[in-house]
Amino acid sequence: MTSTREEVEVGYDISNEFFRLWLDERMHYTSAVFDEKNTTLEQAQVNKSRILADFGEVTPDSLVLDIGCGWGANLEYLALDRKVKRSHGITLSRAQHDELTARKLPGVTTWCVDYKDYAPAEKYDALVSIEMIDHLVSPKQQQEGLAVPIYREYFNKLATWVKPGACFGFQAILRNRVPRTRKDLEDLKFTADVIFPGGLNPRLEELVTACGQSWEIIELKTRREDYGKTTAEWLRRFRLNEKKIKEKWGALKMSDGETVWNNYERYLSTCVRAFANHWSSDVQMKLRHIA
C-alpha cells in the first residue's frame, strides 16, 4: 500500500494555522533554493518555484498540473508571479484542499484526489511535482523490492497526461546514508512512523531507473545544503512560536501519545541533522516526455 489518505493527513492536517506559524508566508512545505540573491526563506521558496517552472518550460499559456500541490504555494507562484492563465493542482489532504479553495487563486482549479484516481480531461503542457513521491512507497514495499516498479508506475502514468515532448519540473527528498548511532536511527524512524506514516524517501538511483521509460533526464541538481538551511529556518520560526503553539495545541496528543510541540521539535531537529550528516538529500530534475 502507498500512503493512505489517513496516513497522508497525519502529516498535514494538524491545523493550517499551525503550519502557517513556521513555514514561509505561501506555505511551501518543501526545500527552498538559497543563493546570493535569494537569502530569506520567502525569496528562496520563490526561487525554487522559478527553477521548477523553468524546468517545465512554463509560459502564461501553458496548462500546468502540480501533483501533490500542498496548500497551494507553487500554484500561487504560477498564477500570480508567472501569470499562468490556467493551472491545476491535486492533493490528498482535505485541510490543504480547504486552504486551496479559500485562496481563490485566479485560473487555478484543484481537486482532493489520489493521483492514481485522477483522470485529467485535457493533456497538460507542463507538470510540476514537489516532494510528493516520498509518499508512494512504504518501508515494507521497499524491502519487498517494489520501490522501482511503484515509481515507474507513477512516472509512466504522468506521461499519459501530457502533450508529446512536454517538460516536467520534479523535486524529491532523497534517502542517502544510514545513521550510525541508535539515537539517530530512532529519530529517523520516529519521523517516518509518527510524522509521515506510510512513506519512505526514495534513493536517487531508484528515481533515475524508474523515470527512464517515459522521461528523459535533461538536468539534475541535488539540493542537500538548501534543505538543511530550509529546515533550520523552519525550526527557528517554530521555536519563536513556542508559547503560542503550547497554548493552542498543548492538549493535542499524536499517535505516540506525545504532544505536537515535543514531536515537531524532535522532527525538525532531526531534519536539520539529517541533511547535515548526509542521511537525507533532495533532488530537482528537468524531465522531458519521450514522445
Ligand SMILES: C[S@@+](CC[C@H](N)C(=O)[O-])C[C@H]1O[C@@H](n2cnc3c(N)ncnc32)[C@H](O)[C@@H]1O
Ligand atoms: C510534502 S507535501 C508537499 C506539498 C507541496 N508540493 C509543497 O511544495 O509545499 C506532499 C504533498 O503530496 C500530496 N500527496 C501525497 N500522496 C498523494 C497522492 N497519492 N496523490 C495526490 N497527492 C498526494 C500531499 O497531500 C501533500 O500535498
